[in-house]
Amino acid sequence: MVKAVFPGTFDPPTVGHLDIITRAAAAFDELIVATGVNQSKNRLFGPQERIEMLTELVEPFPNVRIGSFEGLVVDYCRAEGAGVMVKGLRSAADYDYELQMAQLNRRMTGVDTFFLPTAPEHGFISSSWVKEIARLGGDVSTFVTPAVHARLLNTL
Ligand code: PNS
Numbered sequence: 001m002v003k004a005v006f007p008g009t010f011d012p013p014t015v016g017h018l019d020i021i022t023r024a025a026a027a028f029d030e031l032i033v034a035t036g037v038n039q040s041k042n043r044l045f046g047p048q049e050r051i052e053m054l055t056e057l058v059e060p061f062p063n064v065r066i067g068s069f070e071g072l073v074v075d076y077c078r079a080e081g082a083g084v085m086v087k088g089l090r091s092a093a094d095y096d097y098e099l100q101m102a103q104l105n106r107r108m109t110g111v112d113t114f115f116l117p118t119a120p121e122h123g124f125i126s127s128s129w130v131k132e133i134a135r136l137g138g139d140v141s142t143f144v145t146p147a148v149h150a151r152l153l154n155t156l
Contacts, residue, residue, distance in 0.1 A: 003082040004028040004114070007073045010035045010050050011043045012148045013057055014130055016122035020088040023116055025061045032080055033058060034067040044131050044155060056147050074109040085111060090118045090126075 006024055010017060010033075025031050033054050037047040045053070051066055058064040069076035077085060085105070087098050095115075102113035125143045134140045134152050141149050 001029045002084065003030040003032070003080065004084045004086050005032045005034050005067075005073070005077050005080065005082045006086045007034045007036060007069070007076070009043070009127065010054055011045050011127050012050070012130065012144060012152060013053055014122070014125050014127055014144050014148075015142070016088065016090070016118055016125045018057055018145065019119050019122055020086065020116055021058060021061065021064060024086045024114075025064050027114075028084070028086070029063060031061070031064045031086070032067045032082060033064060034069050034073070034076060036073065037068050037070050045151070049151065049155075053148050053151060057145060072108075074105045074111045077111045078109060083111060085113045087113055087115055088118045089115045090123045 004024060006020060008017065021031065021033060035047065035050045035054060047068055051068060054066045058066060067076070067080065073085065077083070087102070089095050089098060098113070098115065105111050105113060130140045130143050135156055140152065144152065
């Protein structure tokens with residue numbers, strides 16, 4: 001029984017995140033999609049709203065649930081009894097950043113990281129760009145689910 005954590009900020013969750021959730025849910029027995037609530041980043045949505053959006057997103061997957069964490073993601077993984085994390089990789093830049101984080105996390109606690117290559121049709125999508133494009137009046141309706149899109153339009 002392999003329990004995995006897919007951590008992220010998810011501000012907001014995108015169709016790229018949904019693709020990783022779909023594939024990780026098929027690969028692992030149990031998946032916890034966990035949103036980080038550390039204060040360090042400039043967020044559009046508060047923790048509760050991100051949890052609500054994620055809860056709607058994972059509704060079709062019986063082996064997926066939502067969590068949230070403050071502090072180190074590896075401490076959260078250990079508290080949940082999850083031995084592995086899942087991360088999506090869009091580019092070499094993601095890889096360079098994530099590789100170092102994965103090595104640090106494994107050295108600190110033994111929690112290992114599994115990387116999934118993003119589907120090519122989602123490789124250019126990021127929460128940050130979605131927020132910027134939406135703020136400036138661009139159409140982001142194909143980058144997020146309809147439910148997230150509605151919340152974005154209400155929040156901006
Ligand atoms: O969606 P993001 O912004 O790429 O998610 C980043 C996140 C939240 C997964 C990452 O920043 C994280 O794990 N933060 C928790 C703090 C932590 O554990 N830092 C040490 C990493 S070696």
